[in-house]
Amino acid sequence: MEIYIDILILQNVVMNYLILFMTSKLSKTRISNLRLLLGSLVGASYVVFLLLFPEMKIYYTTVAKILLSLFIVAVTFYPPEFKSFMRILAIFYISTFIFAGAAFAFLYFNKTGGLIQNGIFYIFADSKWSMMFFSSVTVCIIVKIFWDLIQERFIKDNLCIPLKIVFENGIIDLHALVDTGNSLHDPLTNAPVVVVEFNAIKDILPKDIQNIFEESKEEDLVRATEIISDSKWFSRFRLIPFTSLGKENGMLIGFKPDYIEIGENTDKKGVSDVIIGIYNRTLSKNNNYNALLSPELV
Known part of the structure; x- marks a missing residue:
């Protein structure tokens, strides 16, 4: 041979x-x-x-x-x-x-x-x-x-775990649902996307970005892109396509945080390579959670 x-x-x-x-x-x-x-x-x-x-x-x-x-x-x-x-x-x-x-x-x-x-x-x-x-x-x-x-x-569908998001000088603590259906990734970096309600995270967002969601302009991609382009946080923000959350062929505005922490105590895990997708509606009817977390982050 x-x-x-x-x-x-x-x-x-x-x-x-x-x-x-x-x-x-x-x-x-x-x-x-x-x-x-x-x-x-x-x-x-x-x-x-x-x-x-x-x-x-x-x-x-x-x-x-x-x-x-x-x-x-x-x-x-x-x-x-x-x-x-x-x-x-x-x-x-x-x-x-x-x-x-x-x-x-x-x-x-x-x-x-x-x-x-x-x-x-x-x-x-x-x-x-x-x-x-x-x-x-x-x-x-x-x-x-x-x-x-x-x-x-x-990984049960009803599993909720603590989630901390750090962006510049702001810190938000909330609860996230481990959602096996969340397979969103940033098309540029392939980083996993955590979907978070706008009302739960708005306090740490820059004012010009808050205005996009408060005026419901997030679906007007032309106007939203103009506002983001003029923001000093331009390099931190992304547009993420999705086909769920009750809408097909949609687009989420997302941003790269400094880092997030998943879990608590000895099970706490820090992740920096991640994108936060901002959702301008309610994720939970009974307000048990404010974010959807991909299983690969757990």
Whole structure:
């Protein structure tokens, strides 16, 4: 069997990237594409090293592979705490097993698809990309199904938690509903969006931004854009498209806070990479909550 090292490297970089990408999603750790690529290259270089120096048997051992996984996670995610590191490492192993299981399944149904030798996964030229594609699709379906089950089992629709929003010198404390249907993201930065009632947050907003909502001009995008453009907070504000909250093809005016705090006491979590979407209506009929929080922030 002929092995093309450039194809082997590319295959491993792609698979490693997908595994690390899924790890970042499941662990709710936001990592740049550059970091993901760097971790992928670390894993791929190990495979190339084994091919160039096959006589060094120590690198085929379980200990060596565990050390490699530790290094990949450290390079990609650089978690500051030991507890966080072990959590991400465990999710990395789970992601790897899911991808490996999907790949083995397709190898089983396509006996000419590839083989495993000395711990290296080889995919033959006539099926490599199709198998990687179908393996990735299968993994996405599996993760989606199990993620929905986890959310349904552990994140109830009536779960309300404390939320603190800090913007410049203003601080607002309110309660947020963990809403599994809130999948809004800022189209520019892909940051998750927390939907908050205007009346609950207006005290920390600049006066010119308050006027937009008090005069119900938020749906007049031309006028709202003019006001925001003239505001000194222009760089902090966003326009976020949405198709829920009782309206299709709508647009929320949002802003980037200094940070938010979710939960309380020992479960408190600070998040800075987030957008607050301002909703000029009531979210709760009985006023139990004033915001809708995405499950990925919990």
